[in-house]
């Protein structure tokens with residue numbers, strides 16, 4: 234029998250090929266009257282067409298960059314205020330969805346965006362309605378109350394109920410155009426979410442099950458989508474796995490591997506997925522225990538050694554950075570210190586202090 238737990242998942246999920254074609258019906262169901270659509274440049278042309286087709290879309294903000302900046306979220310919020318919007322739709326990878334979530338949360342407030350970013354002002358109690366539409370298969374942001382925003386070089390992961398979307402429209406067809414490199418790093422990001430949700434100190438029996446299925450699907454489909462981006466069956470499996478990955482970590486939160494990803498992204502500009510992948514196989518070996526062995530068995534593997542090897546093989550297949558020497562000059566004690574003090578490190582099941590992290594990074598020299 235499972236131990237006691239509390240589980241909640243408040244996002245209504247519309248999954249399937251072509252589900253994005255019914256965005257207008259989703260907006261109707263949520264009683265949205267005026268929505269700002271937030272996206273990156275890859276979706277800008279399509280967003281303008283959509284604005285002509287769907288009357289509720291009153292404005293488009295299409296300037297979201299990877300590692301989205303606070304200034305972009307503030308601009309999107311200003312646009313929403315100007316148009317008296319009651320909803321924000323984020324269409325894109327994690328960068329666009331997180332920008333939409335942060336903008337929606339601050340619109341009803343009167344403080345500058347930076348005050349909310351720094352936590353100097355509490356977020357307004359009621360956000361605008363948030364609808365998320367992922368176009369990568371990785372972050373799971375469509376089902377989390379997390380928004381990751383940067384201000385200059387400072388990257389903050391903010392966790393608040395106001396960031397929780399009301400609906401997620403997950404249409405695998407939107408991911409067909411993702412490049413092979415982004416396919417690989419986002420797939421490994423989804424793998425990291427599933428594994429970290431599972432080994433997090435706050436893991437739950439329901440999220441353990443979701444994590445195992447996400448890992449199984451990623452192992453079976455990531456190379457296929459990497460080699461042939463038009464493989465619809467692999468793309469659909471990865472979109473589903475990414476959604477499951479998001480649900481796996483939404484309540485337990487991530488742990489050591491994500492804690493290490495922040496200094497790796499901030500100092501050496503590794504994209505989020507590649508930064509997570511950098512230490513993921515190391516943490517599989519560090520955190521290997523009976524429960525992780527059980528996840529491996531459910532995912533069709535012989536055990537944690539095989540899981541670590543498969544992750545390493547994915548990284549090699551796409552030529553991702555695997556050694557500190559690939560990053561350039563690295564001050565290992567400083568890197569270990571930055572990772573050790575990250576709050577997510579506290580969720581790691583095996584205590585990782587500076588000395589333990591130094592040892593891990595020395596092995597990756």
Ligand code: NAD
Pocket residue numbers: 273274275298299300301325326327328329331368369371372373374375377379380381407408409410411412415419422505506
């Ligand atoms: P991304 O959103 O930064 O997108 C990467 C690149 O792919 C961009 O250039 C984008 O324009 C392009 N792109 C996106 N979809 C495309 C498509 N269908 N076709 C062609 N190009 C496309 O990358 P990401 O990995 O999805 O998101 C990373 C961000 O999400 C990071 O800031 C990370 O910290 C954050 N994140 C958030 C959560 C959360 O729960 N909120 C979880 C994990 C990561």
